[in-house]
Amino acid sequence: MRQGFPEVVFCQGKTIDQVVAIMERLIEYNHNILATRATPEMYTAVAAVIPDAQFHEQARLIVVERQPVVVDPDRIIVVMTAGTSDIPVAEEAAITAEIMGNKVRRVYDVGVAGIHRLLAQRQILEEANVLIVVAGMEGALASVVGGMVAKPVIAVPTSVGYGANFGGLAALLAMLNSCAAGVAVVNIDNGFGAGRLASIINHMR
Amino acid sequence: MRQGFPEVVFCQGKTIDQVVAIMERLIEYNHNILATRATPEMYTAVAAVIPDAQFHEQARLIVVERQPVVVDPDRIIVVMTAGTSDIPVAEEAAITAEIMGNKVRRVYDVGVAGIHRLLAQRQILEEANVLIVVAGMEGALASVVGGMVAKPVIAVPTSVGYGANFGGLAALLAMLNSCAAGVAVVNIDNGFGAGRLASIINHMR
Amino acid sequence: MRQGFPEVVFCQGKTIDQVVAIMERLIEYNHNILATRATPEMYTAVAAVIPDAQFHEQARLIVVERQPVVVDPDRIIVVMTAGTSDIPVAEEAAITAEIMGNKVRRVYDVGVAGIHRLLAQRQILEEANVLIVVAGMEGALASVVGGMVAKPVIAVPTSVGYGANFGGLAALLAMLNSCAAGVAVVNIDNGFGAGRLASIINHMR
Amino acid sequence: MRQGFPEVVFCQGKTIDQVVAIMERLIEYNHNILATRATPEMYTAVAAVIPDAQFHEQARLIVVERQPVVVDPDRIIVVMTAGTSDIPVAEEAAITAEIMGNKVRRVYDVGVAGIHRLLAQRQILEEANVLIVVAGMEGALASVVGGMVAKPVIAVPTSVGYGANFGGLAALLAMLNSCAAGVAVVNIDNGFGAGRLASIINHMR
Amino acid sequence: MRQGFPEVVFCQGKTIDQVVAIMERLIEYNHNILATRATPEMYTAVAAVIPDAQFHEQARLIVVERQPVVVDPDRIIVVMTAGTSDIPVAEEAAITAEIMGNKVRRVYDVGVAGIHRLLAQRQILEEANVLIVVAGMEGALASVVGGMVAKPVIAVPTSVGYGANFGGLAALLAMLNSCAAGVAVVNIDNGFGAGRLASIINHMR
Amino acid sequence: MRQGFPEVVFCQGKTIDQVVAIMERLIEYNHNILATRATPEMYTAVAAVIPDAQFHEQARLIVVERQPVVVDPDRIIVVMTAGTSDIPVAEEAAITAEIMGNKVRRVYDVGVAGIHRLLAQRQILEEANVLIVVAGMEGALASVVGGMVAKPVIAVPTSVGYGANFGGLAALLAMLNSCAAGVAVVNIDNGFGAGRLASIINHMR
C-alpha cells in the first residue's frame, strides 16, 4: 500500500472464488480495498465474508474502507462526461479518486454538441485542480476543456457509440490527437486508471 | 454540364499530356472548367494552350471561366478551418463553390482548443446557409459547429497531424461519430467534394 | 426545440428508467419527441406513462406527436435501400424525416447487382429533392445514384453483410471514396442522422 | 511452361542484374517470356542482350515473343476500367492475356458514377467470354457488371484514390462484398494475376 | 433465372416471415430455389408451405428442386478443405454447385501442415476442371494447389481459427497475396459465391 | 500566454513564410516563444529577423527567450528513453519543459531488455516529481517505471522500430494497456505535449 492508497484488485478474468480469496487475504492487514470491474455476483460472495464491503453497481466497484480517508477540500478533481452513457466509466473514476482521498465534483452531460452546457460550467473548471474528461463517440470534449484550462486533463475515451466508433477507437484517436496541450489519455473505458493518476497528481505538494 | 456547373477534371494519377488533352477537348464547348489536384507543371502545360486558365496553387486547382458565374449574395457558404495547415483543403472547397456560383466566407483557424476564437465568429455562423468544416488532428470542430447551428454541415477531415492521426483516420472517425445532428462527412482531404455538395444544397430553392 | 423539430432522445446505453424519466420531463412542454434505438421494453415502460407514444419496432423508434407536423408535399425526400436487410436503417431515416415534417418516398431493394431495378425507378429520382441511400455489403448504390442526380445524396452504410464487411467498414469506405460528387456520408447504421440532415436540407428555402 | 503460356518473371524486388540473368537463362529455351513490374532501366538492360524484347511502359511489362501466339477470335476477354487512372493496371491485365493467346477488348473509363457510359457498352458485355473489371476508389463497377452478365468476372481493385481509400483497401473490400454472384477478386493492382486467370478460363473447352 | 440456375435467396438479416414470403412467391414459377444462410427455424417454416424443400443443416442451405438438374459427368468441380472445421463452408460451395448442375468431388482435410495428405490426392486434382479451395487459419492451401494445377482456383477464406486470425482476415490476406497464378478470392465464408462462380466457369464451352 | 509559459507555434504543415510571420508578430510582445517541428530552413529564416532565436536541431525546436525562466531546483522532471533512437523525441520533451521553467534530468537508453540499466537509476526515479518515459518498439519501459514509482508518468510512444511496429502503433497500444497505474499517454512522437503536461503538473502547489 503506497501513499495511503488502497490495495487494488482487478476482477475481470478472475473467478468469483479467486476474487474472494484475494480480498480475504488483503483484509487481514485492515487495509482499504478497491476491487474494479466487479460483478454483482462477486459482490454477493465478497459481502458474505466481508460484511462492510460496499458495492457501486454502475461503476462496478467494491470498496472496503477500514482506514480513515483524509481529504483536502481545497483541491478538487472535476470529473466530466460528454453524455449520460459515459457516466458508469466516470463513476469508476470518481469513486476511485474518492477512496484515494480526494474531493470530487461531477459535471456530467456537457458534450460539445451543445457548447453552452459546457460554457455554463466555466466557474467549476476554474476551481478544479485536476480534470478527468470522459467521452465516447467523437471524444471532442477533451480538446475543448483542455483549451479552456491550463491544468492537467486526463482524457478517458469510452466505448459508447456504434458503427465507426469501433469500440472506442474513434474517441481514443481523437483524444490522442488533441491539439490542446496538457491532455493525456488512458485506455478505453479505464475510469480506474484516470482516477488513480488524478489522485497522484492531486496529492502533489 | 449539369446545373450550370463547370466540367470537372480529376488530375491525380493522370499524365500532363492526358490533362492537357482532356482540357483542350472540353474547352471547345466553351464550358467553364475546374481541374482538381493539379500540379504547377500541369498548369504550365495547360496555360500554354488555354491562356486564360488560372491557377490556385495552394488549392491545387486550375480554373477556366468562359461562362459568367451568377451568384446570389444572400446565400452564403461559410468555410471554416481548425488550423492554418487545413487551409489548402479549405481553399479547394471554397474556390470550387465559388466557380459553381456561390458566395463564400472564410473563417479560418478557429479550432476548438481555443473555443473563444469560434465563439467570436457566432454572427457569421448565423448568416450562413451551408457550412463546410475542415479539420485535421482530432476533427472536433465539426461537432461544435454542428451543435451551434441547425443548418447543413459538411465535414472534411484532413490528413494534417502526425502519429496516431493515421493519415486523417482520427479526424474521419471523429466526424462520423459526431453527436451533433446535421453533419455529414466526405473523404479525407476532399475539399472539392465538400464544395460541390455545398453548392448543390445552396442552389436549392 | 429548433426549427419545429422534435426533441430527440438517444436510448442506447441508457437504462429503461433513464429513458422514461427523460421523456416524462420533455413531455411536460408538449413537444414532439423522437426516441431512437429504443427496445420494446423501453417502449412498454414509456407507453405506461405516455399512452399516445407510438413504436416503430423495425426502426427502433418511439414517437410522440403532440404538435401538428406540417409537410410540403412538393418537396420529397427519397429513401432508397440496396437490399431488404437494409430496411430497418432506412425506416429509421424515413420516420425521422417524417416526424420532422417531410414527405418521404421509399424505394427499397434496388441494389446495383440488378441495375435494371434501379433504372426502373428513374422517374422517382427526378422528383426527389434530397436522397438518402442506405446500403451494406459493397455500398455501391450511393455512387450510382449520386451519378444519376445533381441533388444532395446522403449515404448511410449499414453493417449488413458478413466476413470482410467488417461491421460496415466496407460500405463506409466505398461511400467515402465515391467518385460521384454530391455524396456525403454518415455513421454506419445511422439512419437517424441521415433523416435529420435530409430534413434540414429539405426545409431550406 | 504449362499450356503454351510464357515463362513469367516478377521483377519487383530484384536487381537489374538478377532480371537480366534470369531472362538470359530462360531465352535459351526459346520460350515466350513475360516480365512484370519492370522498370525502364530493366528493359534497357534486357534489350541489350535480347534485342527483340518489347516494352509496354505503362503496363510495366517486358514481352519476348519467340513462339507463335495462337488466338481464338471468337472467345473474347473484355477488360474494363472505371477511370483513366486505372488504365496501367488494366493494360497489365490485357497484355498478359494477349501474350497468353487471347483476344482482348478494352472498355475503359466506364465508372458507375456515369452509369450511361456503361449501359452504352452493353453489346460488348454480351460478346465477352470472361470479364476483367479494374477499379479503384469505391470499386463499384465490379458489382454492376457482375449483375449484368452471367459470366466469370475477375475484379482487380486498384490503389487509385486518396484519403480513406487506404492504398486500395476500400475497393478491395467493396469487391469482396459484392452481392453480384460470379465475381472473384485478386490482389490490389494485380493486373497480371487477373490476366492469367482470365486466360486459363478462356482456354477451357 | 439466368442459365438454368436456381433463384437465390440470401436469408441472413431477413425475418422468418420474409423468407417464407419470398420463397412462396418464387415457387409459383416452379423454379429451383436455393436459400443460403438459412436457420433450422427458417427451414421448418418453409417446409410447412413447400413440403419438398430440403435442408442441408451444416451448409445452412434450403434447396427446392422442381426442374431437373442436368450434369456433365466429365466436368468435375473439386472442392477441397484444409481442416474439418472448414467443411460447413465447403458444403455450402459444393451443394450450390450441385444444384446448379455440376458434378462435384470433395477432398477434405488436406491442409498443408501435412503436405503428404495433399500429394496423395494429386490424381483428383488432375481430373478437376475447376477447383474450390476452402481454408481458414493461414489459408496456405490455395497457394499450394494453385501451383500444382493450371486450372481456375477459387479460394474461400474461412473464419476458422482464433486470435490473430481476426475473423478470417489472416486467410483472406494470404490468399490475395498468393504467388500462385490462377487464384482468385471470394469473401470470407462465402461458399455460395465460390460455388456459383465455379459453376459459371464449369459451364463454359 | 498562460502561467508564464511561452507562446507555442506548431511549424509542421506551415510554409517558411508563415512561420516567420507568426513569430515576428508574437515577438512584438516580447514573449518567450517555442516553435516545434521546425526545419533548419525555418530556423535560418527566423534567425534573420530574430537574431537571438536558438535552434535545437535534434529536437526540431526554435526557442526565443526574452523573459527570465524561473526554475524550482527541488522539483525535478525526469525524462527517460528506452533507446538512443528515441532521444530526439525525448529532447523535444526535455527542452519544452526547460523553457517552461522546470529542472530536467535526462536518463537515456535504459530500455527493459537490459533491466539492470534501469535498476541502476533507481535513485533518480526517487528524486523525480514527474516522469516522462519515451519508448518505441514494444514500449515496455512505461509499465516498468510506472510500477516502480507512485508519481505521474507520462508515456510517449515513438515511431522508432520497423515491421509490425506500424509507425508507433505497437508502443502506443502497449502504453495504453499498461497495468501500472499512474500512467497516461500522449500521441506518438509528441514530445512537446509530454513536456507541456509535465510542466503543468510540476508547477502545481
Place this chain on the structure above:
Amino acid sequence: MRQGFPEVVFCQGKTIDQVVAIMERLIEYNHNILATRATPEMYTAVAAVIPDAQFHEQARLIVVERQPVVVDPDRIIVVMTAGTSDIPVAEEAAITAEIMGNKVRRVYDVGVAGIHRLLAQRQILEEANVLIVVAGMEGALASVVGGMVAKPVIAVPTSVGYGANFGGLAALLAMLNSCAAGVAVVNIDNGFGAGRLASIINHMR
C-alpha cells in the same frame, strides 16, 4: 506420432460427435492423445467411451495417457505469466509440455508493473532450459525476461485486457517488437503451440 509425442486433436469448430469419433479412432493404436480447446461437454462424451481420459478444465485440455511419459528432470521448461488471468493459457502450455515429456515449473503473476516480483524469481530463470512467457495487456514481460536470459523465450500474447488491447493485438505487437533477442511469438492465446515448440527445443540433444 512423431518423437514420442501424442496425437493432437484441435476441438474448436468440431462437433462433439466429431471429437469423439476422432479420439475413438486414435485410441485404437494405444497412443497418448491430447485434445485442445475442449469443452466440458466434449469431455463428458469422450469419457463415456475412453474412461481413462482426464480433463484439465481451466486449460481446456483432454489428456489420454496410454504410453509412459519419460521426463529428463534436469531440463526444465519454465512457464511464466504476467497476471492471474493469463493462467488458463499458461496451463494449456504447461500441460502440453508435460504430456510431451518435459519437466515444467510454473512462475505465475510476475508482471512487470511490480518488477520486484520478477527479480525475486531470478534463480528459477537461471535453472530454465526454455522459457514460455504468457502475458496480456501490454505484454511487456517477454521483453524483460528475454533480456535477463540467453535462452529461448517463447512469447504467448493473451486476449486478457479490454479497450485498446483489441483482443490481444496490443500484447502481440509488443512481443513482436521486443528489443530483447531470443524471443519468438506464437498466436494470441496459443498455449498449445508454445508448449509444443518448447518441448521440441527441450528435447534437442
Place this chain on the structure above:
Amino acid sequence: MRQGFPEVVFCQGKTIDQVVAIMERLIEYNHNILATRATPEMYTAVAAVIPDAQFHEQARLIVVERQPVVVDPDRIIVVMTAGTSDIPVAEEAAITAEIMGNKVRRVYDVGVAGIHRLLAQRQILEEANVLIVVAGMEGALASVVGGMVAKPVIAVPTSVGYGANFGGLAALLAMLNSCAAGVAVVNIDNGFGAGRLASIINHMR
C-alpha cells in the same frame, strides 16, 4: 557479451557518428561485433577506424571478427526463402547465425507455389537442427516446412509483395496462424532476431 556471442549494434535511427562512436568503444575490448541495418555510408565511416570490419551489403550487416568463431559442423541451421526477393532478410539471418558460431545451409527460392522445389530439398530438411523460414507475400512456406519436420521452425515474415500485403502484415498473420506446430514468429523483416534465436537453440546441449 553472453555465451561467446558478439556485441550487437542496431544502426537504424542512429547517426553515422553515433554508430562509429559505439563501435570504437566496443572494439577496445576486442569483442566480435555485429552491426545490423547498416548503410554503406556507415560502413565507410566504420572501416576508416576499424579496418578489419567487413560489410555484407545485401544483409546490411557490418561484422568485426576479433575472436575465433567455433562451429559444430554437425549441427546445421537451414535458412530457407520462398522467393529471391526475400534473400536480403535471409542473409541477415544466416550471417548473424554464422558470426555466432553456427554452420548454416541456405535453401533459397523454394516457395510453395512450386511445391516440387521444396520436396526436392527434403534431404536437407532432415539434416537440419533448426530451421529459419523467410517468406513474404502469403507466407505459406512456414506452414509447409513446419509440417514436414518435428524441429524448431523460426518464421520470418518479410515486407516483400504489394497491395494487400500491407507491409508484411499478410505473411505475419499467416505465420502466426500456422496450423503446423513447432513454428514461432519474429517481427517482419527481422532476420537478425531469427538468426540469434536459432543460434541460441542450436547451442543447447
